Amino acid sequence: MIGPNGSGKSTLVNCLSGTLVHETGTVRFEGRDLAGLKPHERTRRGLARSFQLPRPFASLSVADNIRVPLLYAAASRRGRHLGEREITDRIAEVLEAMALTDRARHFPRDLTQVDMRKLELGRAMAAEPTLLIADEAMAGLSNSEVEDIVALLIRLNETGITVILIEHIMKAVMQFSQRLVVLVSGRKIADGPPAEVVRHPEVERAYLGQ
Amino acid sequence: MVELDLVLNALLAGLLLGGFYAAVTVGISISFGILDIVNIAHPAFIILGSYVAYLANAAFGIDPIVVGVLALPLFYVLGAAIYQIYYLSFEQRGQDSLRGLAFFFGLLFITEVGLILAFGVDYRYVQAVYMDRSLDLGIVQIPLRMLVPCLVSLLMLAVLQLLLTKTFVGRAVMAVAQDQLALQLMACDPVRIRRIAFAASIATCAMAGAFLIVIQPIEPSIGREYIGRVFAICVLGGLGSLPGTLIGAMLLGVVESLTATFYGPSWAPAVGFGLLLITLAVRPAGLFGR
Amino acid sequence: MRNSLFILVVSLVAAAVFAAALLLRSDYLLFAGYTVLQFVVLATAWNILGGYTGYVNFGTAAFFAVGAYTSVFLHKAFPLPVPVMVVVAGAVAGLLGFGMGYLTLRLRGAFFSIATLALAVVLQTVVVNWHYVGGSRGAYILRPPAGPIAGLSYIEYLFLIMLALAALSLIAARAIECSRLGYGFAAIRDDELAAEANGVPTLRLKLIATTISGAFMGMAGAPFPSYIGYIEPASAFGLPYAVNAIAMPMIGGTTSWAGPLIGAVLLGSLQQIATVTISSAVNLLIVGLLLVGFVIVAPNGIVGLWQRFFGRNRTSWRPSSKSTASASGSAASSPSTPSA
Numbered sequence: 125m126i127g128p129n130g131s132g133k134s135t136l137v138n139c140l141s142g143t144l145v146h147e148t149g150t151v152r153f154e155g156r157d158l159a160g161l162k163p164h165e166r167t168r169r170g171l172a173r174s175f176q177l178p179r180p181f182a183s184l185s186v187a188d189n190i191r192v193p194l195l196y197a198a199a200s201r202r203g204r205h206l207g208e209r210e211i212t213d214r215i216a217e218v219l220e221a222m223a224l225t226d227r228a229r230h231f232p233r234d235l236t237q238v239d240m241r242k243l244e245l246g247r248a249m250a251a252e253p254t255l256l257i258a259d260e261a262m263a264g265l266s267n268s269e270v271e272d273i274v275a276l277l278i279r280l281n282e283t284g285i286t287v288i289l290i291e292h293i294m295k296a297v298m299q300f301s302q303r304l305v306v307l308v309s310g311r312k313i314a315d316g317p318p319a320e321v322v323r324h325p326e327v328e329r330a331y332l333g334q
Numbered sequence: 335m336v337e338l339d340l341v342l343n344a345l346l347a348g349l350l351l352g353g354f355y356a357a358v359t360v361g362i363s364i365s366f367g368i369l370d371i372v373n374i375a376h377p378a379f380i381i382l383g384s385y386v387a388y389l390a391n392a393a394f395g396i397d398p399i400v401v402g403v404l405a406l407p408l409f410y411v412l413g414a415a416i417y418q419i420y421y422l423s424f425e426q427r428g429q430d431s432l433r434g435l436a437f438f439f440g441l442l443f444i445t446e447v448g449l450i451l452a453f454g455v456d457y458r459y460v461q462a463v464y465m466d467r468s469l470d471l472g473i474v475q476i477p478l479r480m481l482v483p484c485l486v487s488l489l490m491l492a493v494l495q496l497l498l499t500k501t502f503v504g505r506a507v508m509a510v511a512q513d514q515l516a517l518q519l520m521a522c523d524p525v526r527i528r529r530i531a532f533a534a535s536i537a538t539c540a541m542a543g544a545f546l547i548v549i550q551p552i553e554p555s556i557g558r559e560y561i562g563r564v565f566a567i568c569v570l571g572g573l574g575s576l577p578g579t580l581i582g583a584m585l586l587g588v589v590e591s592l593t594a595t596f597y598g599p600s601w602a603p604a605v606g607f608g609l610l611l612i613t614l615a616v617r618p619a620g621l622f623g624r
Numbered sequence: 625m626r627n628s629l630f631i632l633v634v635s636l637v638a639a640a641v642f643a644a645a646l647l648l649r650s651d652y653l654l655f656a657g658y659t660v661l662q663f664v665v666l667a668t669a670w671n672i673l674g675g676y677t678g679y680v681n682f683g684t685a686a687f688f689a690v691g692a693y694t695s696v697f698l699h700k701a702f703p704l705p706v707p708v709m710v711v712v713a714g715a716v717a718g719l720l721g722f723g724m725g726y727l728t729l730r731l732r733g734a735f736f737s738i739a740t741l742a743l744a745v746v747l748q749t750v751v752v753n754w755h756y757v758g759g760s761r762g763a764y765i766l767r768p769p770a771g772p773i774a775g776l777s778y779i780e781y782l783f784l785i786m787l788a789l790a791a792l793s794l795i796a797a798r799a800i801e802c803s804r805l806g807y808g809f810a811a812i813r814d815d816e817l818a819a820e821a822n823g824v825p826t827l828r829l830k831l832i833a834t835t836i837s838g839a840f841m842g843m844a845g846a847p848f849p850s851y852i853g854y855i856e857p858a859s860a861f862g863l864p865y866a867v868n869a870i871a872m873p874m875i876g877g878t879t880s881w882a883g884p885l886i887g888a889v890l891l892g893s894l895q896q897i898a899t900v901t902i903s904s905a906v907n908l909l910i911v912g913l914l915l916v917g918f919v920i921v922a923p924n925g926i927v928g929l930w931q932r933f934f935g936r937n938r939t940s941w942r943p944s945s946k947s948t949a950s951a952s953g954s955a956a957s958s959p960s961t962p963s964a
Contacts, residue, residue, distance in 0.1 A: 372734040374737075431678075432813075433923055435737055439682060439870060439915070440867075440912050443911075443912040444912040444913060447912060448909065558745070562746075565741075600752060603745055604745065604749035607742035611742055614731060
């Protein structure tokens with residue numbers, strides 16, 4: 125999903141994840157209305173999100189940051205608590221997938237921006253979702269770092285997780301997306317295959333100005 | 335059958351009390367309501383103001399409310415100093431609010447114990463020409479010791495409201511609550527603006543303290559009774575709104591006064607806190623919440 | 625260290641403390657020791673909510689007094705053995721904590737703190753106006769000379785109860801810290817929104833914390849009337865309890881069970897010495913100054929200073945030998961249509 129600043133992307137994410145309560149319309153996920161469900165209940169149903177500005181648990185190490193969704197979201201998804209050995213293995217897997225293994229014992233304050241984004245995605249992955257909403261996971265990163273994150277997201281997608289990417293960086297969007305939605309002033313103005321949508325006159329107007 | 339003049343007197347006493355409560359709360363409306371600094375030590379600084387008024391009154395016979403006005407700069411500087419420590423230790427480091435709360439709790443305690451060490455736990459009072467007089471309006475009596483603080487308090491609120499809405503710094507204070515970054519872009523240092531606002535909030539304690547000792551004799555620990563009152567009023571009136579503060583204060587004053595008249599004064603302290611608990615549970619945005 | 629080993633160590637230390645107290649045969653030391661132990665319970669209880677989840681309770685005195693007055697009430701209505709009163713007082717105070725949390729925990733943290741201040745005044749007003757438990761004049765509890773355990777004086781018996789409570793609270797605090805609950809609490813303390821997003825039911829966990837914390841504070845208050853022999857609202861609801869319960873964990877360190885213990889033993893003993901040598905007001909002033917000084921200079925308390933100088937922060941994660949070999953294969957548990 126793309127859209128200019130202030131078009132309502134983050135508001136939409138907050139409505140989907142339950143942080144904000146929407147006044148009209150419905151949020152349906154896997155055929156069920158999510159109305160009235162708190163954010164943690166939505167995560168437990170398989171709808172995970174990452175935050176635009178990373179929000180790590182500052183007093184926990186990187187590994188223990190991953191542990192939290194395993195203890196709560198993933199345990200609830202599986203319908204049973206994970207054993208200590210299982211958790212340790214799963215943390216290692218997630219860290220490996222996010223290329224954070226050598227940061228496992230670090231604290232969030234010692235991480236670089238890109239590692240912070242990876243931790244954010246790693247936590248979302250550990251929640252074992254079916255849908256992951258990545259809210260501007262690449263903003264402010266360098267070209268090569270953006271490519272790192274896109275590769276991570278593609279790998280997550282290959283494991284069977286649907287990814288909604290909210291992004292400004294068109295290169296990443298075109299590389300990643302199979303379907304592109306454009307939001308302007310809270311309104312959806314285009315929806316379809318990326319190559320077609322970017323040629324849509326209204327989209328060009330919204331992005332290039334009149 | 336409830337006697338009419340009893341109710342009328344209680345209502346009037348409540349409104350006068352409410353005017354005074356507005357002065358006690360206005361500082362919290364600025365620090366907690368606008369700046370989001372949970373200064374639970376505020377009532378302790380009010381008691382400090384009372385003792386300043388007491389000292390000057392006992393030594394030189396100056397009118398306590400005049401002392402309050404004279405002490406404004408002193409309390410302003412005290413407030414600026416406290417904010418500086420708070421800023422450097424907690425806001426700048428991004429430390430959790432846990433420690434900020436503990437900091438103010440410590441200040442509350444230090445102030446109270448310091449006053450006990452300096453003055454003991456005896457009740458202190460002041461002398462002024464209007465202390466023992468009252469206006470007799472037939473069925474209602476208006477004691478001047480209630481009326482004078484109430485009127486000066488309303489004047490103070492009006493001045494503060496004008497400063498907040500009409501001056502550049504005042505508008506910047508209102509703006510700092512909403513968007514610090516935008517303020518920076520307008521070449522305005524948010525830390526400086528916050529310091530000014532917090533210092534002003536503590537400065538009001540000089541006046542509120544003077545009113546308090548005019549209304550009743552004081553001892554160091556009665557500040558605690560006011561913690562519930564000020565936050566109840568602040569929340570009732572909707573955070574950060576001065577007119578809301580005034581209405582909330584009047585409301586609490588009337589409810590307390592009626593309670594004291596019909597159930598006995600020993601229940602009065604619980605009214606404010608009870609009202610606060612109910613407001614928080616039912617309507618946390620306040621009666622006139624944003 | 626495993627939980628069972630920790631329980632064993634705590635029990636052994638407690639047994640040693642009790643043996644030492646019996647050997648020394650000093651009534652003064654027993655009284656002082658009781659007070660310090662009471663602060664260990666209060667500080668640990670405060671820390672379960674304040675240190676672990678980050679919600680500041682200013683109403684320790686209220687929970688303590690509720691425990692104390694529960695036993696005054698029971699003493700008058702139908703006298704029970706002290707341990708039973710401790711359990712009942714814990715239940716009442718725990719319920720109060722739950723109710724308090726239910727009313728205010730959906731709001732920002734500051735409102736919870738202010739509400740706890742309010743709670744103390746409301747309850748004090750109720751007790752002052754409640755003549756059955758003595759009202760503002762207070763109530764006397766006659767202390768039998770001998771305790772129900774043969775060979776122990778009543779004071780020794782109460783000391784033993786408070787020692788057991790202190791041990792129990794430390795065991796509970798540490799068990800929470802190392803458990804799923806502890807990680808949930810830490811997540812709430814660090815970032816509530818992110819905690820929710822990771823599936824942590826924040827409201828439920830906060831209610832668990834307020835209930836456990838309140839219950840321990842109430843239990844600490846239950847033997848108090850028997851211990852002191854006379855209770856009145858102004859002292860039972862006294863601000864010193866609230867200040868100490870905050871100052872001790874802050875000075876010791878709030879993120880682990882050891883912090884409140886260190887803070888309570890240091891500050892509690894210091895006050896016992898200072899009360900004898902200087903006035904009690906000066907001694908409270910010292911507590912206030914130490915609290916403010918520590919939160920400004922050493923935000924993580926003595927435990928934090930220790931970690932800074934003698935080693936790294938600990939983390940429980942150690943990779944098991946084979947795990948790093950398996951890559952990102954098994955992420956999602958349910959099938960879905962890949963799309964983007």
